[in-house]
Amino acid sequence: MSTTAATPLGVLFRPQAIIATILVGEAFAVVLALSPAHSPDRLVHFGLASLAIQWVAMGTLAVLHVLRKHLARLPAARLAWVALGSFISISVLVAWGAVLLAELAVPLPEARTSFLLRWGCIALVVGLLALLTYRNYWNARQLAVRTKQLELESLRARIRPHFLFNTLNTSAALVHARPDEAERVLLDLADLFRAALRGPERVPLAKEVELTRRYLEIESFRFGPRLRVAWSLPDPLPDANVPALSLQPLAENAIRHGIEHMPGGGNIDIRLRHASGWITIEVENDMPADGNRATDGHRIGLNSARERVRALSAGRGDVETRLVNGRHLARLTIPEDVPAA
Incomplete structure (x- = not known):
């Protein structure tokens, strides 16, 4: 096992982690598409949600990968907040881009600020859940290493x-x-x-x-x-x-x-x-x-x-x-x- 893969950030860039991220994103898109608030055309909503979620997930991983040498010097707690901030920022940027494209075709039923705030809150909740899941995974991994x-x-x-x-x-x-x-x-x-x-x-x-x-x-x-x-x-x-x-x-x-x-x-x-x-x-x-x-x-x-x-x-x-x-x-x-x- 390489040294990079043994670090908290390095684990995120392994093929298994990337595939898991894609699959979890698709599962979240299915949940959004099946939400009762959506119109009957759920397949379209699934496609749009899937596209947005993958942009956010892959964009966050790309940013962390580019900055990995600098982020590796940070304590674990600060690194977690930086990762969460990156995830929320990219989520808002993707949502803002989606708003601009949508307004070219049809007016949105809600104000732009309200829409972005709602997506920011969703990103915060999802990001916190992801951090909690990853923390449990990393602790289990460290325990397994210590056991070995x-x-x-x-x-x-x-x-x-x-x-x-x-x-x-x-x-x-x-x-x-x-x-x-x-x-x-x-x-x-x-x-x-x-x-x-x-x-x-x-x-x-x-x-x-x-x-x-x-x-x-x-x-x-x-x-x-x-x-x-x-x-x-x-x-x-x-x-x-x-x-x-x-x-x-x-x-x-x-x-x-x-x-x-x-x-x-x-x-x-x-x-x-x-x-x-x-x-x-x-x-x-x-x-x-x-x-x-x-x-x-x-x-x-x-x-x-x-x-x-x-x-x-x-x-x-x-x-x-x-x-x-x-x-x-x-x-x-x-x-x-x-x-x-």
Whole structure:
């Protein structure tokens, strides 16, 4: 989602908002045409009302769009009054133009001032209702954003201790047998967590790849030749952002539910492709002979990574898993235009 679309004014210029404005205007024109005060020729009244309402609605949006850079600096309350004033002013201007055109053909049954005052009052009431509706919509939108942020914080609280405990287990396994390597693992772990715990929600792709490399290097101390990793990356890597801790859990899942349960070890293949504005990363690993280990366990890291990717890419990205020729495949797909945190 772009920054502009996330602002109060930016939301008004999205296609969905413009279409909704047109439809609401048409519904209001139908109400006016069905009013008992009108003559039997209601179709004509509907056409005239529809034309006037769309001129007012689109004119107000056009004025706000032209002035959006200046209006963006205003507090929300003042911005609302400016928008209401623009709506009323354009409504009166359209009504005044309609009066001038009508007087060329037939005299109006009421005075010009009275007609304009009546339309101004109608515009005030409709504008206040529109502001109230939009305020409720914006508050609900902000609440949804805050809820999503809390969900992400919850996911982060789950994935990071899970990552930490699994990596500490690797260090503990080396303390007595290979203390020098255990020390190196702990130093690498410290560097790893400085990058993982203090970083933003979104990181450059190169940083996430490096984080995953460091994790696999730590695991290689415990598994030795049992762990065989093959990387297939483009050179250079795409200059794009991805959710932090999105690739690393896929590699961790490949080890915990695949390689770890194979006495002879196995292979992990990590491939990255970049095409048509999308980044695809595949982590494919060997599985135990019974083929069931890959679906055992809580898989906290994998599930949390999936939710983080979906949330931080506005639902466009995803993490999918399946079995391919007896191997477990996890595919991370994300658009390259994910904004930086």
